[in-house]
Structure formats: structure tokens, C-alpha cells
Amino acid sequence: MASSFKPVFSELQRGMRLAKCLKCGCMRVTLGNLKASLPSLKSEESRGLLKDVRVWLKGLKPLEYSCLGCSYCIPAEAMTTLTRKFPSIASATLSSCEFEVSKDSWPPVAGEYTVLDKSAPVAVSTLASKELEDKLVKLNPPGLCIVGKTETENIGVDKIVKNIVTNPAIGHLILAGKETDGHRSGQTILALWKNGVNKDMRVVGSKGRRPILKNVSLSEVNRFRKQVKIDDQIGRKNVKLLAGRIKDLSKKAVTPLALVSCGCESCDEPKRKTSSLAGNTRIKAKAPGSIKLDKAGYFVILPSKKDNLITVEHYSYENKLLRTIEGKSSRNIYHTLISNKWVKDMSHAAYLGKELERAELSIKKRFKYVQDGA
Incomplete structure (x- = not known):
């Protein structure tokens, strides 16, 4: 074994003799990284170490912990020694650490x-x-x-x-x-x-x-x-x-931009849409009409002064209770409704935001809350 690889080999061999390393994610990840990166060195010595790495991978025990937090992490030190001598392989490491990203739920990356x-x-x-x-x-x-x-x-x-x-x-x-x-x-x-x-x-x-x-x-x-x-x-x-x-x-906490912007899911950095108006244009406000039915259903808002709690019941138009949302903050309830896409219509979303604020205020100011008709 060449002198460049001997310290790495010795450290990893020492780790493979320890029961804790055989069940640790640190050793598993390090060996996986070496398997991916050593071929790029294209030397007889690196091929020899690669052969040992493949044997060690087969000798690992079922994973019991991702990291024990050891003050001296044997596989990590071995990898550091190698990348210090061969900086070019750093870009080939961690290839085995990719994770799946879900587009349908949050958080998108599973973990502890x-x-x-x-x-x-x-x-x-x-x-x-x-x-x-x-x-x-x-x-x-x-x-x-x-x-x-x-x-x-x-x-x-x-x-x-x-x-x-x-x-x-x-x-x-x-x-x-x-x-x-x-x-x-x-x-x-x-x-x-x-x-x-x-x-x-x-x-x-x-x-x-x-x-x-x-x-x-x-x-x-x-x-x-x-x-x-x-x-x-x-x-x-x-x-x-x-x-x-x-x-x-x-x-x-402030209201996040993404929740008050255009709502485009493809934007990398959400921004508010602005209109370019020629000159100082004045637009006369119009009285609002009735809000059209939201395909997602309707909501009943029930503030409780006794519990300082706002309860929101979500119904289908067949009057079936779909879910109940509870919270003490109108802001948190509103964000829950929007982020879960339980509100489809923008005018309905604006109406709910106003009503939730009134409900929270009724608890603080101790007045009777009556939900406004849409």
C-alpha cells in the first residue's frame, strides 16, 4: 500500500473492527463515497484501496444510527486525510448521500x-x-x-x-x-x-x-x-x-412574501406583481358583488372567548364536514387554509382573511362575533 493511502487504509481498518462503526451511518456514507470517488484517481494503489472498500461495504451491519457524534470520527478523519492529499476527488464525494424530494407534501425531505x-x-x-x-x-x-x-x-x-x-x-x-x-x-x-x-x-x-x-x-x-x-x-x-x-x-414574524405575492409556484424568488400605469390614473372603487361559490366548499368560523380559541369548520356544498381547524391566531389559521389549498377562489380567500381577523378581535375585545355573509 502506497504511503498516500496507508493512513486512510489503517484508519478505516481500525473502524471496521469496532462494533459501533459497523452500525453507523458515518462509516456507510464514507465507504460509499470512496467507492464513487476512488476510480477517478486511476492508479494501482487507489484500485487496491477500492477493492478493500468493496469488501468492507459487505461487512457492514444494518444501520442503527446516522451518527453517534463521536469526538473523533474514524471514517470522517480517513476521508479528510484522503481529500487533503487528493483535492480533486472532493467533487466526487457524497454521491451516495442524495435524498428523495417529495413534491406532494411538506416537509419534502424525510428525516428525524x-x-x-x-x-x-x-x-x-x-x-x-x-x-x-x-x-x-x-x-x-x-x-x-x-x-x-x-x-x-x-x-x-x-x-x-x-x-x-x-x-x-x-x-x-x-x-x-x-x-x-x-x-x-x-x-x-x-x-x-x-x-x-x-x-x-x-x-x-x-x-x-x-x-x-x-x-x-x-x-x-x-x-x-x-x-x-x-x-x-x-x-x-x-x-x-x-x-x-x-x-x-x-x-x-412577518407575513412571508410568497403568501402575498402572485402565487406562482414556478417562481424561484416570489415577487409581487405590479401594474405599470401611465400618468396618475385614478380608478373609482366599485361596490363588491356577491362572492361566487368556491369549489373547495365553505367555512364556518366559531370564536370561543372561554378558550381564546378560533375553530373553523370546513364543509362541502353537500353540507358534509370535511375537517376542523383550530388555533389562537387568525394568521396561522389563514396560512393553514391557503398552504393546504383548501381555498381555491381569491375573493373567498380575501373574505376569510377579513372574517378570521374579526373573529380574533372579538375574543380580544369581548364582543359578539357574527360571521358576515359572503
């Missing part, structure tokens, strides 16, 4: 996280702290959209970016819990937000081992950086403190 309210404005990454995720899910603080772990500085960050840019309701991302040793996923997300990526999609300023994003585009990275503000709580695990931060940030 829990969705609580997809219309809420705050997302939380608990980094390597699974127990913190469980506690936040149990507490379910208002304003929390999605919470889950982010253990790696590449595919883990890819998922964060992809899931956030596909939900314009999210305006804040809290990083909390234990940082992942070696991978430094929390620091990498902060670096991505502050600095972006270089031409090779490597996160500028990341201290992680392999912070290369392979599953998102430069456009998505730029949208992520513009869309969210990051609240750095790395290292903190106090659930009450985090719930307070979620509450505070949700109050600062």
Missing part, C-alpha cells in the same frame, strides 16, 4: 424531525440532542413549526435548507442542544447563513470536516439566507428558555 404546525414561523434544530427534540414536541409551544436533529455538516444541512425554502411561513431558525463533535453542524449552519458557499458548494467558514452541499442549488442557499434569521442557542438545553425564545420570535 417532527412537524407540529407547518404554518408556524419558527423551526428548531436540536443538533445532536434527540432528548431535547422529544421535550419540545411534548411541550408543543405556540409558534413552533418543525423540530429535529441535524447531526452532519453536509446532508444534514442540505435537508435544513431544502425544508425551509419550501415553506415560506418559516422566518426563524433556532440552533440549540449539543453541537455534533467533529461534524460541527451547528457552526456550519451559522457559517452558511453568514457567508454562503464557494463555487464548489463548500460552506465558507465552516469548521466541519466535509461541509459540501450536494443536494441543494446556489439559488436555494441564497433564498435560505434571505428567508430566515438564525437564533444561536447552541449548547443550551433548557426547554422553558427555548419555548420562550420560540414565543418571542413568533411575535416578530
Whole structure:
């Protein structure tokens, strides 16, 4: 074995003797990357290592965890050693880390996280702290959209970016819990937000081992950086403190552009449509006519002063109850109706927005709410 490959071989061989590495995603991903990238070196020594890699892949145990968060990650260190000596293979790595993206549901990328309210404005990454995720899910603080772990500085960050840019309701991302040793996923997300990526999609300023994003585009990275503000709580695990931060940030949330723009799903960066008017044209407002029936059905709005809760019942025109939506914020209920496409007609959407605001105001001001006829 040539001196260039011997340290890599020795590290991986040491890892393959450890039970924890045989069941870990770090080893599986590293060996998969080597299988994909070593052929590009076209040398006898690289072919020898490739032969060993194929044998090791067959010797792996069923996957039990994506990452244990070891302070010294053997496969990651081996890969770092190799890419330091052969920078050209960096672009061929992570090829086995592609994930499926769903176009029919949110979040589009599956993972170890829990969705609580997809219309809420705050997302939380608990980094390597699974127990913190469980506690936040149990507490379910208002304003929390999605919470889950982010253990790696590449595919883990890819998922964060992809899931956030596909939900314009999210305006804040809290990083909390234990940082992942070696991978430094929390620091990498902060670096991505502050600095972006270089031409090779490597996160500028990341201290992680392999912070290369392979599953998102430069456009998505730029949208992520513009869309969210990051609240750095790395290292903190106090659930009450985090719930307070979620509450505070949700109050600062603004209506996302994508929900008040033209609504075009193909736009990379949604913008409001504007009309070009010649001169100072004055248009006389007309009295509204009756709203045409929405094919999606009709809604009954029921505010409760006792519970400070707004209940919305969605019916078909055969008077069949389709679903019930509950919430304390008219904004959140409205976004839930729109994002799920339960309202088809724009005039009906405007009517519902007005009525939901009146319903919320009736709770705050303690007056009787009577739903206006459409």
C-alpha cells in the first residue's frame, strides 16, 4: 500500500473492527463515497484501496444510527486525510448521500424531525440532542413549526435548507442542544447563513470536516439566507428558555412574501406583481358583488372567548364536514387554509382573511362575533 493511502487504509481498518462503526451511518456514507470517488484517481494503489472498500461495504451491519457524534470520527478523519492529499476527488464525494424530494407534501425531505404546525414561523434544530427534540414536541409551544436533529455538516444541512425554502411561513431558525463533535453542524449552519458557499458548494467558514452541499442549488442557499434569521442557542438545553425564545420570535414574524405575492409556484424568488400605469390614473372603487361559490366548499368560523380559541369548520356544498381547524391566531389559521389549498377562489380567500381577523378581535375585545355573509 502506497504511503498516500496507508493512513486512510489503517484508519478505516481500525473502524471496521469496532462494533459501533459497523452500525453507523458515518462509516456507510464514507465507504460509499470512496467507492464513487476512488476510480477517478486511476492508479494501482487507489484500485487496491477500492477493492478493500468493496469488501468492507459487505461487512457492514444494518444501520442503527446516522451518527453517534463521536469526538473523533474514524471514517470522517480517513476521508479528510484522503481529500487533503487528493483535492480533486472532493467533487466526487457524497454521491451516495442524495435524498428523495417529495413534491406532494411538506416537509419534502424525510428525516428525524417532527412537524407540529407547518404554518408556524419558527423551526428548531436540536443538533445532536434527540432528548431535547422529544421535550419540545411534548411541550408543543405556540409558534413552533418543525423540530429535529441535524447531526452532519453536509446532508444534514442540505435537508435544513431544502425544508425551509419550501415553506415560506418559516422566518426563524433556532440552533440549540449539543453541537455534533467533529461534524460541527451547528457552526456550519451559522457559517452558511453568514457567508454562503464557494463555487464548489463548500460552506465558507465552516469548521466541519466535509461541509459540501450536494443536494441543494446556489439559488436555494441564497433564498435560505434571505428567508430566515438564525437564533444561536447552541449548547443550551433548557426547554422553558427555548419555548420562550420560540414565543418571542413568533411575535416578530412577518407575513412571508410568497403568501402575498402572485402565487406562482414556478417562481424561484416570489415577487409581487405590479401594474405599470401611465400618468396618475385614478380608478373609482366599485361596490363588491356577491362572492361566487368556491369549489373547495365553505367555512364556518366559531370564536370561543372561554378558550381564546378560533375553530373553523370546513364543509362541502353537500353540507358534509370535511375537517376542523383550530388555533389562537387568525394568521396561522389563514396560512393553514391557503398552504393546504383548501381555498381555491381569491375573493373567498380575501373574505376569510377579513372574517378570521374579526373573529380574533372579538375574543380580544369581548364582543359578539357574527360571521358576515359572503
